[in-house]
Structures are given as C-alpha cells and as structure tokens.
Amino acid sequence: MAKFIKTLCWMRSEQVPLVREIAALASMHLVSVGTGEKGRASALAAELADLSPAAPSPPAAHDDLRAAISVTEASLVLLADAAGFGESPADAAALEAAARRGARIVSFEFLPPTTATLASTAWQVPIEGVPLWDIVRSAAAVEAAAPMREGLAALENFGEVSAVAVLCAASPSAGSLGARLASAMELIHTIVGEPELISASHVAPAEMRGLRMGSLPEAHGTLSATLRFDANRSASVLVSNQTGPWHRGVTILGPGGRLRLWDEGFVWTAPDGRVLDEQRSASAPSDVDPASRLIAAAIAAASEPPASRAVAPAILAMAEAAMLSTRTGQPESPATLRRAAEAP
Numbered sequence: 001m002a003k004f005i006k007t008l009c010w011m012r013s014e015q016v017p018l019v020r021e022i023a024a025l026a027s028m029h030l031v032s033v034g035t036g037e038k039g040r041a042s043a044l045a046a047e048l049a050d051l052s053p054a055a056p057s058p059p060a061a062h063d064d065l066r067a068a069i070s071v072t073e074a075s076l077v078l079l080a081d082a083a084g085f086g087e088s089p090a091d092a093a094a095l096e097a098a099a100r101r102g103a104r105i106v107s108f109e110f111l112p113p114t115t116a117t118l119a120s121t122a123w124q125v126p127i128e129g130v131p132l133w134d135i136v137r138s139a140a141a142v143e144a145a146a147p148m149r150e151g152l153a154a155l156e157n158f159g160e161v162s163a164v165a166v167l168c169a170a171s172p173s174a175g176s177l178g179a180r181l182a183s184a185m186e187l188i189h190t191i192v193g194e195p196e197l198i199s200a201s202h203v204a205p206a207e208m209r210g211l212r213m214g215s216l217p218e219a220h221g222t223l224s225a226t227l228r229f230d231a232n233r234s235a236s237v238l239v240s241n242q243t244g245p246w247h248r249g250v251t252i253l254g255p256g257g258r259l260r261l262w263d264e265g266f267v268w269t270a271p272d273g274r275v276l277d278e279q280r281s282a283s284a285p286s287d288v289d290p291a292s293r294l295i296a297a298a299i300a301a302a303s304e305p306p307a308s309r310a311v312a313p314a315i316l317a318m319a320e321a322a323m324l325s326t327r328t329g330q331p332e333s334p335a336t337l338r339r340a341a342e343a344p
Contacts, residue, residue, distance in 0.1 A: 004053060005299070008032040008072045008103075010065050011080035013040060015173045016047060019080060021292035026299045029053040031074050034062030036081065069094040072103065076299065079107040083176065083217045086111045092122035092132060099127050104302040105136045108175035108295070109217040110182035112136075115316045116341040134306045139298040140175060140183040142190070143307060146297075147281050148248070151259065151266030152190060154277060158256035158268070164191050164235040165251045171244030174291040178216025178319065180239040181223060185318040186311075187250055192233050194314050197333055200225035202326035205242060213327075216319055225322045228331065237322070246291035263294060313338055 007028040011019055012035060022028065030052050033045040041061040049058035062068035065085055069077055070093075077098050085091055092112070095105055112118045112133060123133045142148050155161070166187050168180040188195070202213075204221040213219045222240035229235070249262040257270040265280035317334035325332040 003027065004029040005076045006031045006053065006074045007076040007078055008034070008062075008068060008074040009078045009080060010034045010036075010062075010068070010082075011044070012173075013037060013044060015080050016044070018173045018289065018292055018295075019048070019078075020051070021288060022078075022295050022299070023051050025292055025296035028076065028078070028299075030059040032060045032062060032068060032072055033058075034065055034068050036063075036065070036084070038063075066091055066094045069098050072098060073101065074098075075103055076302075077103050077105045078299070079105070079109065079111070082107050082109040082111060082113070084214075086113045086217070087117050087215065089120065089122040092120075092125070095136060096122075096125055096127065096132055099132065099135050104299070106139055106295075106299050106302050107136060108139050109179050110138045110140060110316065110319070111217075112316075113178070113215040113217050114341075115313060115320055115337055118313055118316060119341050130306055133312060134309050137298060137302045137306065138179075138182070139295040140179045141298065142183070142186055143298075143301060145248070145263040145294060147265045147279055148261055148263055150279060151261035151268075154259060154266065154268055155191065155252070158252070158259055159254050160232075161192055161252055161254045162233060163253040164188060164233075166235070166237050166249070167239070168248045169238075169240045169243050170246040170291055171289070172220065172241050174244070174246055174289070174295075175241060176217045177219040177221050177223060177239060177241045178323075180241055181219070181237070181319045181322060182216060182315055183248060184237045184239050185315050185322070187248075188227060188235050188237065189311055189315055189318065191250070191252060192229065192235060194318065194334055195227035195229050195235065196335075197228040197331035198225055198318065198321045198325055199228075199331040200237075200322040200325040202323075213323065216316075216323065219323060223322060223326065225325070227318075244291075245289040246294065263290060313341075317341075
C-alpha cells in the first residue's frame with residue numbers, strides 16, 4: 001500500500017485542479033487546507049475533502065497561514081500561494097517550528113521573497129546545522145528536473161559560453177511571475193554567473209495595469225530582460241505567468257555549437273549540425289500540465305538532505321534588479337542591491 005504524505009496546503013481557489021494533479025502524483029493526503037481568500041477556507045476544504053485521509057470528513061480549514069504552519073503536525077507544508085508571506089520574522093519562526101517537527105516545506109515561490117529578508121537572522125537560524133533558507137525548497141528550482149541537470153553537466157565539454165537565452169512560462173496557478181523570474185535567473189547564474197547590469201521591461205495583466213508590484217511572489221505578467229556581463233558573454237530572459245502549460249527552456253551558444261535544454265531533456269548540436277548528445281524523457285500525457293509532475297518531483301526531492309543554496313542571494317538580487325529596472329527604466333546592478341541588503 002502506498003504511503004501517503006499528510007499535507008498542509010495553502011492555496012488559491014484557481015489552483016484546485018493543479019493541486020489535485022500534484023496530490024495524485026506525490027501521494028498527498030490533505031489534513032489541512034488554507035487560503036488567503038476571505039471567507040473561502042471552509043468551502044475550499046470541503047471541495048478537497050476527497051483528498052483527506054479521513055474522507056469523507058474534510059481537511060481542517062485555515063485562514064491564517066502563519067498560525068496554521070505553527071501548529072501543524074503535517075509531514076509536508078505545500079505553499080502553493082505564498083504572496084505576502086515570508087518577509088516577517090514571525091513567518092520565518094512559523095516555518096522553523098514546522099521544520100523542527102520534521103516537516104518538509106515546499107513553496108511554489110522562491111522564499112524568502114527578498115534579498116533583504118534572506119540576510120536577516122530569522123532566515124539564517126540553523127536547524128540541525130542547516131540554515132532555514134536552505135530547508136525551504138522552491139518548486140521552481142532546477143534541482144528537481146533531472147534531465148535539465150544532466151544537460152547542464154554537458155557544459156563541462158562545451159567550451160566558453162557566448163550567449164544564453166532562457167524562457168520560463170506557466171499559468172498563474174503554477175506560481176507568480178517572480179517564481180518564473182527566479183527560476184530563469186538561477187539558470188543564468190548557473191551557466192554564466194552574475195551579470196553587471198540588467199535592463200528589463202514588464203507587461204502587466206490588463207486587470208493589474210497601473211498597480212505597483214510588490215515582492216517577487218506578488219508580481220504577475222510578462223517580463224523580458226537583457227543582461228550585460230563584463231566578459232564576452234550575453235544573455236536574455238523571457239518569463240511569464242500568463243500562459244500555460246509550464247515550459248522552461250534554455251538555448252546556449254558557444255564554440256561547442258548549440259545546446260538546447262528543457263525540463264524533459266536536452267540536445268547538443270555541433271557547429272556543423274551533427275547531434276553530439278541528447279536525452280529525452282518519456283512523453284507525459286498531453287492532458288497533464290508538466291507543472292504537476294515537476295512540483296511532485298520537487299516534493300519528492302525535499303525528503304533528501306537539502307543542498308546548499310549559497311547562490312540564493314545572487315539569484316534573488318538578479319530577479320529583484322530586473323523588477324527594479326522595469327520601474328526605473330534604467331539598467332540595474334544585482335551586486336549593488338545585494339550590498340545594500342547586506343546579503344551574503
């Protein structure tokens with residue numbers, strides 16, 4: 001008999017179909033459901049009653065995320081919606097309490113949500129020798145996509161990279177624009193390091209035009225950016241949380257030819273057109289959003305000891321520099337933001 005994971009899930013109503021797919025793939029049983037939508041917690045819990053181990057009784061309903069995390073006995077805390085959460089020391093303390101009880105924590109968003117927050121002592125508190133910000137896993141991180149990781153390993157024999165283009169897109173139910181942007185910047189940093197300057201432009205959804213964006217998890221729309229380096233390298237990024245299904249792809253150019261990577265595989269083509277190496281995972285059902293499979297993989301990976309996120313300050317600063325550039329209309333420096341926040 002499959003072992004089910006007792007789960008606390010904080011989400012929005014529109015995420016119900018995706019959460020159902022993830023629950024099936026990751027063997028989740030919901031013991032608690034919460035939402036920031038006023039007056040919707042009980043109805044949402046009732047709607048997901050069939051995912052509760054005590055069905056037909058619905059999972060417990062919550063309208064206070066911090067309080068729910070502080071007391072939960074769930075084995076998994078899944079933050080499908082983390083907008084407005086993570087900047088307060090009390091938020092970090094709630095996550096710390098859950099982690100000390102042995103819960104794995106997976107967020108659709110990159111947490112903590114700002115470079116300044118990451119630099120705070122609340123997020124650097126050690127749990128069995130591991131900082132809290134290493135324990136909270138991002139479902140948008142590359143580590144859960146094995147074909148992508150293996151494709152990146154091919155860079156050892158590719159030669160000096162001259163150009164990189166990254167595309168990350170998904171529906172709003174899979175996370176914010178900030179989640180897609182942080183994922184893209186993680187790939188850029190892995191391949192060519194931190195840029196000197198980032199120049200970006202943003203197109204907001206029609207219903208949000210004229211509103212000021214907050215932290216990364218509160219950003220929505222489509223963003224394009226060019227990244228300037230101090231060497232013979234260039235990079236560009238196109239990210240959106242307005243178009244599904246989930247897709248994350250990278251094209252890399254250099255003396256080795258062209259290396260194309262995506263979550264399901266990679267192809268390395270020599271300058272003369274010969275295919276030097278390739279890998280393609282089995283095709284997923286066309287009616288299932290790849291987001292559910294990749295987030296389920298992130299949940300499975302969270303049961304393993306966390307890898308160091310030593311580059312997290314740089315990734316956050318790169319994402320925030322892009323967001324800042326959309327407001328100032330000027331190129332912005334990730335290093336300057338990191339120094340201002342006194343981040344590692």
